[in-house]
Amino acid sequence: MGVMSVHQFAQCITCHAWSPDHSMVALCPNNNEAHIYRLVEDKWEKVHVLQKHDQVISGIDWSTGSNRIVTASHDRNSYVWNLEGSEWVPTLVILRLNRAALCVQWSPKENKFAVGSGAKTVCICYYEQENNWWVSKLIRKRHDSSVTSVSWHPNNILLATTSTDGKCRVFSTFIKGVDAKDSKKGTSDSKFGDSKFGELIVQLDLSSSWTFGVKWSPSGNTLAYVGHNSMIYFVDDVGPSPLAQNVVFRDLPLRDVLFVSERMVIGVGYDCNPMVFAADERGIWSFVKYLGERKAVSFGSKYGTQFSEAFGKFYSQSKQGVSNDAVESSRTRGFVHENCINCIMPHMEHSTLITRFSTSGLDGRIVIWDLEYEQDLLEL
Amino acid sequence: MSGSEDFVEADNAEAIITRIEHKSRKIETLLKQYKPVEALKTALEGTQAMTGDERCKSAHWLVVHRAIMAIKDVDGVLSSLDPEYYDILMKYLYRGLATGDRPTCDQCLRLHEKLTERAGLGCILRFLTDTVNTV
Numbered sequence: 214m215g216v217m218s219v220h221q222f223a224q225c226i227t228c229h230a231w232s233p234d235h236s237m238v239a240l241c242p243n244n245n246e247a248h249i250y251r252l253v254e255d256k257w258e259k260v261h262v263l264q265k266h267d268q269v270i271s272g273i274d275w276s277t278g279s280n281r282i283v284t285a286s287h288d289r290n291s292y293v294w295n296l297e298g299s300e301w302v303p304t305l306v307i308l309r310l311n312r313a314a315l316c317v318q319w320s321p322k323e324n325k326f327a328v329g330s331g332a333k334t335v336c337i338c339y340y341e342q343e344n345n346w347w348v349s350k351l352i353r354k355r356h357d358s359s360v361t362s363v364s365w366h367p368n369n370i371l372l373a374t375t376s377t378d379g380k381c382r383v384f385s386t387f388i389k390g391v392d393a394k395d396s397k398k399g400t401s402d403s404k405f406g407d408s409k410f411g412e413l414i415v416q417l418d419l420s421s422s423w424t425f426g427v428k429w430s431p432s433g434n435t436l437a438y439v440g441h442n443s444m445i446y447f448v449d450d451v452g453p454s455p456l457a458q459n460v461v462f463r464d465l466p467l468r469d470v471l472f473v474s475e476r477m478v479i480g481v482g483y484d485c486n487p488m489v490f491a492a493d494e495r496g497i498w499s500f501v502k503y504l505g506e507r508k509a510v511s512f513g514s515k516y517g518t519q520f521s522e523a524f525g526k527f528y529s530q531s532k533q534g535v536s537n538d539a540v541e542s543s544r545t546r547g548f549v550h551e552n553c554i555n556c557i558m559p560h561m562e563h564s565t566l567i568t569r570f571s572t573s574g575l576d577g578r579i580v581i582w583d584l585e586y587e588q589d590l591l592e593l
Numbered sequence: 594m595s596g597s598e599d600f601v602e603a604d605n606a607e608a609i610i611t612r613i614e615h616k617s618r619k620i621e622t623l624l625k626q627y628k629p630v631e632a633l634k635t636a637l638e639g640t641q642a643m644t645g646d647e648r649c650k651s652a653h654w655l656v657v658h659r660a661i662m663a664i665k666d667v668d669g670v671l672s673s674l675d676p677e678y679y680d681i682l683m684k685y686l687y688r689g690l691a692t693g694d695r696p697t698c699d700q701c702l703r704l705h706e707k708l709t710e711r712a713g714l715g716c717i718l719r720f721l722t723d724t725v726n727t728v
Contacts, residue, residue, distance in 0.1 A: 421722055421723045421724060421725050421726070422722035422723075440722075441718070441722055442718055442719045442721075442722035442723065443713075443714070443715030443716075443718045443719055444715075444719070461680070461715060461719065462713075462715050463712060463713025463714070463715045463716065464713050464714055464715050465714055465715065465718070466715070466718060
């Protein structure tokens with residue numbers, strides 16, 4: 214199986230992000246702090262604690278080029294953290310929200326970042342040199358409910374959002390003075406060249422329930438997002454006449470997705486086990502397989518297996534002090550993650566293919582997966 | 594404006610009900626020939642495109658109910674039912690359970706158990722979350 218390493222960092226992790234060289238990880242252990250860990254001689258050492266927020270941190274992103282961390286929290290604020298010497302120095306970003314910030318992502322050029330919120334708005338933040346200040350520009354009155362996820366198109370202009378109103382939307386975030394005119398013309402999709410800030414490019418109304426975890430493919434040609442109805446949606450030709458496909462799957466819904474290549478997507482969610490989706494030559498998407506297998510319990514006799522099962526159940530109950538739901542415990546037992554996975558991040562890239570990625574979830578673990586071990590998938 | 598729309602809607606509903614009556618006769622024939630799977634498929638077909646009209650929904654339900662109650666070999670029927678029918682069948686099973694009628698509930702529960710084994714929890718979630726296309 215494709216698991217490279219598993220580490221229990223906390224009781225629960227709300228989100229995590231990797232440093233540019235992948236030697237450090239920033240995570241929120243379900244409280245108002247972000248912890249940065251570094252791998253030293255096969256052991257994770259806590260090297261920094263970012264302490265400034267008042268409430269749970271719901272989103273972290275670490276920019277690769279400029280080595281800056283942005284955090285978003287339920288306290289309605291964001292901080293941009295700069296490493297000065299050996300200290301991470303925070304800069305407050307006033308988002309002008311009246312509800313929690315839920316997710317955050319740096320734009321590809323790292324001159325802007327987007328924050329989705331429970332106030333039915335998206336904040337596009339950019340740095341103003343003259344005032345030495347991060348400014349937040351709001352996209353208002355476009356969402357009918359909380360914005361659960363944001364994703365930047367590689368062209369640094371388009372932003373996709375998902376919301377609990379069941380829709381996925383794509384906006385233009387062109388900001389005068391920040392985005393050069395020619396940067397718009399230089400991109401492949403000149404059809405969005407003269408779009409204004411906050412302009413709705415497309416609204417996809419495919420799901421009958423909440424939507425989560427939107428991502429663009431590496432080229433920006435395909436968009437994927439998930440619905441809370443155990444469905445995943447793939448959209449090509451994002452624009453006036455988008456081509457949409459939906460794929461139903463048999464188990465619990467997903468929370469987040471990641472494109473590992475143009476034609477392969479990993480989905481993670483309530484099933485505690487990453488799912489692989491792939492497109493064939495005709496571009497038809499389908500479910501391929503689960504990535505994790507149950508850890509084989511190597512007991513010879515049947516008696517031994519039964520005993521260890523019973524013991525495992527007893528142990529998990531005494532530890533978590535919850536439910537005697539036999540179905541639930543037998544479902545999750547044996548997977549690398551023992552609870553809902555809500556975050557998936559790329560970890561290592563080889564040109565166009567992401568071969569390693571990490572997942573974190575409500576069980577407090579970060580698992581690094583390596584697709585090199587999955588030869589059958591690499592051949593797809 | 595809204596008046597003419599209502600008229601179209603009603604006209605449409607009449608057409609649908611005529612179609613359902615036709616379907617009902619076809620199902621009776623199939624059941625006489627001991628083809629419960631074919632009968633179930635026929636009953637479920639065309640119900641995907643729902644109208645908001647309660648009369649149509651009730652008419653559909655009567656037909657589907659007839660086909661569901663005629664199933665004896667649950668495993669056999671489900672194994673020859675194509676997966677694209679799973680979601681819509683699940684919706685009708687919940688409608689059956691909502692009636693509170695003892696024999697209907699018994700039958701729907703038996704089917705529900707076997708269908709969940711085949712179609713997974715995702716199928717139930719799709720029923721729960723679909724508040725637009727209800728049956």
